[in-house]
Amino acid sequence: MTDAERLATLAKVRAARNAGFGLGALAAAAAIYQGSRGTFVVLVAGNAASYFGIAAGLAHAGVGKVAVLAGRAQHHAWRFVPDGRYVRTGLLSGVLSVHMTLLVVAMPLWFVRHTAMPKVFVGLLVAANTVLAALLQARFARPSSSVPGAVRSALWAGAALAGFGIACQLAQEPAAATEAVALAFVAVVLLTFAGLWQSASSWSLSYELADPGHRTAYLSTFQLGQSLQAVAAPWIITSVIFHARGGWLLFGVVVVTAGALVRFAAGQRS
Numbered sequence: 001m002t003d004a005e006r007l008a009t010l011a012k013v014r015a016a017r018n019a020g021f022g023l024g025a026l027a028a029a030a031a032i033y034q035g036s037r038g039t040f041v042v043l044v045a046g047n048a049a050s051y052f053g054i055a056a057g058l059a060h061a062g063v064g065k066v067a068v069l070a071g072r073a074q075h076h077a078w079r080f081v082p083d084g085r086y087v088r089t090g091l092l093s094g095v096l097s098v099h100m101t102l103l104v105v106a107m108p109l110w111f112v113r114h115t116a117m118p119k120v121f122v123g124l125l126v127a128a129n130t131v132l133a134a135l136l137q138a139r140f141a142r143p144s145s146s147v148p149g150a151v152r153s154a155l156w157a158g159a160a161l162a163g164f165g166i167a168c169q170l171a172q173e174p175a176a177a178t179e180a181v182a183l184a185f186v187a188v189v190l191l192t193f194a195g196l197w198q199s200a201s202s203w204s205l206s207y208e209l210a211d212p213g214h215r216t217a218y219l220s221t222f223q224l225g226q227s228l229q230a231v232a233a234p235w236i237i238t239s240v241i242f243h244a245r246g247g248w249l250l251f252g253v254v255v256v257t258a259g260a261l262v263r264f265a266a267g268q269r270s
Helices: 004-034 038-061 086-094 097-114 121-145 147-171 177-208 212-243 247-265
Strands: none
Touching: 004 038, 004 177, 086 147, 086 177, 086 212, 086 247, 097 147, 097 177, 097 212, 121 147, 121 177, 147 177, 147 212, 147 247, 212 247
16 A cells, blocks of 8 residues: 555545544534433433444454464564654654544533533534544645655644634633634634644654554554543643633643654654
8 A cells, every 4th residue: 555545545534533523513512402311311322322333334344354464473672662753753743633632622611611602512613623624634634645744734733723722712701702603613623624734644654754664563652642642631721721821822832832843853854
């Protein structure tokens, strides 16, 4: 599989994921608007049932059948990737992957608790994110087919995340409800762009900078940045950013810096 084909495949997978996520967000918005206990029970039960359908579909497609090639197992003396450049790039990419935490945790909490936006718009915001992601992921992935392109995408991801933070800061009360709603949709568009750029960038950097002979270990190491973000970001954002004066502006400085430093971490100095 060529680099372009690999990125196109990953983009299609993420687009399909976002399409399903968007349908779920619309269902959640309807449940929030209706507001009864029965509606939420049906929503949770339907979500649980969907996993059985997904599992049946994957089993039918033979996804669980893994071919094992004899004589290809390799044993290595080291368990950690001895490549500081690769580890630093993975950690910085992990910082930029904060768009995932922002979408499902920070954005809903911020706009419901700290702005005048009606809570029914939360589901619509998430749906807007997923529709845009499904439509644009392949287009945003193309420029990241090379390491220099992936580095530029990381920088753009940091800039878009900073713009998201500015929109959140401006939407804080005493901004009017209509202004808060408008800024919320500006924020979700910027957040979507950040996610598209960061995901495409990480696909390319994690693969191209890895040692071909130890690619599995390298790719696993690259994911540590994203895992650390998933653990730390919810607490940092809700406990620090939400309560600090100009907290979202501080957030913007951090993500822009992370996006800019990817160039140096990946060894692309010119």
